[in-house]
Amino acid sequence: MDVKEFNKKLQVKLREASAKLNIKLNLDEVIPPPDVADAVFEAAIDFGAEVGLYNNDTSRVLQFSRAELVETAHTRKPQFNIGEGKDMVTIRARHFGDKNLPVRMPGPAGVPITEEYYVPLHLSYAKLPEVQGIVPGCLSTARGFKNLAATPAEVVCAMQEAKLLQEVARRAGKPGMPLGEVPMSAMNDPGIIASYAPGGFRATNSLIPIQVYPGLKIGWHHLNIAAFAQEQGIEVWGMAFVVLGAFARDPIETAIKTIAGELALMSFTNGNLLYSATIPTGAIKSYKPVLPTEALKFLAKTRNMEICLVCTAGAVFKAATKASLIENALMAFAPSVAGAAVVSFGESGLGTVVNGSTGMEGKIICETAMAAAGVDDREEANKVVGNVVSMLMQQAMKGEKGKTFPECYDLAKVEPLDEFKQLYADAKKDLREAGIPFKY
Numbered sequence: 001m002d003v004k005e006f007n008k009k010l011q012v013k014l015r016e017a018s019a020k021l022n023i024k025l026n027l028d029e030v031i032p033p034p035d036v037a038d039a040v041f042e043a044a045i046d047f048g049a050e051v052g053l054y055n056n057d058t059s060r061v062l063q064f065s066r067a068e069l070v071e072t073a074h075t076r077k078p079q080f081n082i083g084e085g086k087d088m089v090t091i092r093a094r095h096f097g098d099k100n101l102p103v104r105m106p107g108p109a110g111v112p113i114t115e116e117y118y119v120p121l122h123l124s125y126a127k128l129p130e131v132q133g134i135v136p137g138c139l140s141t142a143r144g145f146k147n148l149a150a151t152p153a154e155v156v157c158a159m160q161e162a163k164l165l166q167e168v169a170r171r172a173g174k175p176g177m178p179l180g181e182v183p184m185s186a187m188n189d190p191g192i193i194a195s196y197a198p199g200g201f202r203a204t205n206s207l208i209p210i211q212v213y214p215g216l217k218i219g220w221h222h223l224n225i226a227a228f229a230q231e232q233g234i235e236v237w238g239m240a241f242v243v244l245g246a247f248a249r250d251p252i253e254t255a256i257k258t259i260a261g262e263l264a265l266m267s268f269t270n271g272n273l274l275y276s277a278t279i280p281t282g283a284i285k286s287y288k289p290v291l292p293t294e295a296l297k298f299l300a301k302t303r304n305m306e307i308c309l310v311c312t313a314g315a316v317f318k319a320a321t322k323a324s325l326i327e328n329a330l331m332a333f334a335p336s337v338a339g340a341a342v343v344s345f346g347e348s349g350l351g352t353v354v355n356g357s358t359g360m361e362g363k364i365i366c367e368t369a370m371a372a373a374g375v376d377d378r379e380e381a382n383k384v385v386g387n388v389v390s391m392l393m394q395q396a397m398k399g400e401k402g403k404t405f406p407e408c409y410d411l412a413k414v415e416p417l418d419e420f421k422q423l424y425a426d427a428k429k430d431l432r433e434a435g436i437p438f439k440y
Contacts, residue, residue, distance in 0.1 A: 001061050006054045010216060010257075011247055017047040018253045025251055027288045030295050030334050030385045031378050034096075037299035040255045044300070045069050048260030053212065057219040062264070069263045077272040078306035082133070082235060083205045084176030087169075089132045091273065093306045094339045096299060097376025102311070102336055102369045105180050106346035106362030107135035109312070112354045115141050118164050119171070121405045123414045124359030125346070126172035130366035133178030135344050136165055139185040140354065149187050155194045158186035162200035180310075180344060181209045181237040181275075189224050196232065203234045210269055212240035212261040214279075215247055226269040236271035237310075238262065244293055245281035251293035254278060258297055274301070275310035275344065276335070291385065295334045302339030310342040311335035313365040318402020319348035319357055320420055323395045325364045325427035330388045332365040333436060336372035337381045343369035348402065355404045360416055360424050367428070371438045384435035391434055 021039050025032060049066040079092040091103050107125050118139055125134050138147070142160035145153035161183050169177045183195040192208065195201050208229050210222055229236055240261025248254040262274050278293045294311075301309055315327035332343050345351075346362035375381050408420045416424070432438055 001054070001059065003054065003056070003059065006061065007215060007247070010051050013047055013050050014248065014253050014257055017043045017256050018250075021252065023252055025292060025296070027251075027292050028386065029382050030292050031338055031381050032292065032296050032299060034299065034303060037296060037303050040252060040296060041259060041300040041304040044256045044259035045073070045263065047256050048263050051216060051260065053261070053264050054215070054217050055219060056217050062218070062268070064264050064267055068267060072263050072267045073305050076266065076305060076307040079308070080235065080272055082207065083178040084202075087132075087174045087176035087178070087205075089178060091308045091341050093302070093308050094341045095302045096337065096339050097374065098339060099374040101373050102340050103132055103342045104130050104366040104369060105133035105135055105178060105342055105344045106131060106365055107180070107344070108137035108347050108351070108357040109135045109181065109345045110184055110351045111137035111347055111357045112140045112352075113137040114355060115139060115160075117355050117405055119168055120409070120411055120414050121355060121358070122165065122168040123171055124405070124409060125362040126168050126174060126177065127414065128359055128363050128366065130370070131362065133180060134165075134168070135180040136161065136182060136184045137357070139164070147185060154186050154188060154191040158183040158191035158195040159197065159200060161185040162195045176205055179206045182206050189221055192225060193228055196234070203232050206234065207237040207273065208234045209237045210265065210271070211238065212265050214241045214243050216240070216257065216261050216264075223268065230270060235273060236269045237273060237275060238265050238269060238271040239275050239277070240265055241279060243279045243281060244290060251289050251296055254293050255296045255300060259300060273308045273310060273342075275312050277312045291330070291334055295338050298335045298338035298340060308341040309339065310344050311340035311369070312345040313343065314345050314347045314351060315361065316350055317348060317396070317400065318353060319361065319405065320403040320408040320423065321348075321400035322423055322427045322430075323392060323398075323400055324348040324361060324402065325424060326388065326392045326395055326431065328361045329364050329368040329431050329436065330385065330392060332368040333372050333388070334381065334385055336369040337375045340369070353404065355406060358405050358408060358416070360420060364424070364427070367438055368431070368436060371436050375437070380435075387434035388431065388436070391430060
């Protein structure tokens with residue numbers, strides 16, 4: 001099938017699937033009614049069976065029957081272990097109002113980081129007592145090579161990432177801690193596979209990324225990594241990227257398309273974990289309608305599948321600002337209430353600022369996720385989210401400039417400077433007043 005023909009079919013079928021539901025979301029209610037979530041999940045199965053996935057490398061469509069997608073949904077592992085020795089954690093499927101704490105695996109996910117600061121910046125996350133694992137940033141240089149995609153330098157950087165993260169885990173006193181979405185420093189098969197060579201990442205404590213491209217597209221890359229992961233017994237860190245405002249026009253269409261792509265992904269990867277992120281066409285990702293889209297996706301999946309879901313928090317605002325801390329907390333709260341099994345990321349500046357995230361963003365999402373456990377009143381949760389959004393918008397008007405990691409941390413001790421510690425305390429105080437029930 002020609003790609004233009006597939007894109008046209010995708011858009012038509014997505015519009016039809018959404019129109020059949022005849023649902024209008026109230027975007028002031030971040031966490032939707034349960035019946036809306038259930039309807040969206042069923043629509044996603046039907047849509048996935050009609051459309052499938054498009055292989056860019058062969059111009060062919062991978063088709064999945066409805067029965068196959070239903071079977072995939074019902075046969076995921078509700079829990080699995082990741083990590084080694086005393087640092088092993090059990091990731092368990094959670095549901096709305098679940099009192100069990102989510103697993104905490106923050107990190108500067110995808111943030112470009114220079115080799116000079118790679119270990120201390122990650123250590124600022126890993127050494128936190130709340131943290132059980134980390135998701136790394138991208139090593140921009142290694143051993144004198146600039147990380148360029150599809151070159152030998154990418155292989156070098158991916159292998160160096162594996163060595164440096166193991167050093168981080170050792171220095172944090174957590175040598176067997178889980179490492180999620182690794183490697184982050186490679187996008188292509190040679191670098192990804194090389195990072196799992198002897199002395200690199202291990203199947204026992206690492207999760208390998210496989211993500212469906214926007215527009216429900218894949219290539220040989222996805223199938224190659226899926227085959228490698230299954231042969232090596234590596235758990236998959238999976239996702240279907242969907243841009244809100246592109247092919248999918250609103251939260252309903254975005255949720256339908258995302259879930260369909262994720263079910264198809266799990267059908268050929270045999271994965272048991274999914275992470276979620278809603279990519280907006282605009283600059284701000286925590287306001288309407290992004291947060292309601294995230295909550296809708298989480299609730300639809302946690303109500304209809306026993307699967308481990310990862311919440312990925314983050315901020316538009318730069319590090320060492322109150323706005324960044326508040327936005328990270330906001331992005332962690334609603335998905336954790338809706339049933340996230342893991343809270344992850346915790347970064348600033350849209351993840352684009354070199355050395356631009358710190359462990360304090362990771363700390364706030366961990367504490368917020370822990371606070372969200374056991375919140376089982378949908379109206380109260382929506383009220384809290386509304387309070388935090390209002391507070392964030394007021395804070396955004398102050399135009400805080402922000403700093404990079406080496407500007408706001410004592411590098412020898414890998415501790416935030418006193419000014420940053422006070423900023424964190426002030427942000428947490430404001431969030432508590434907004435209704436987030438922190439445990440301490």
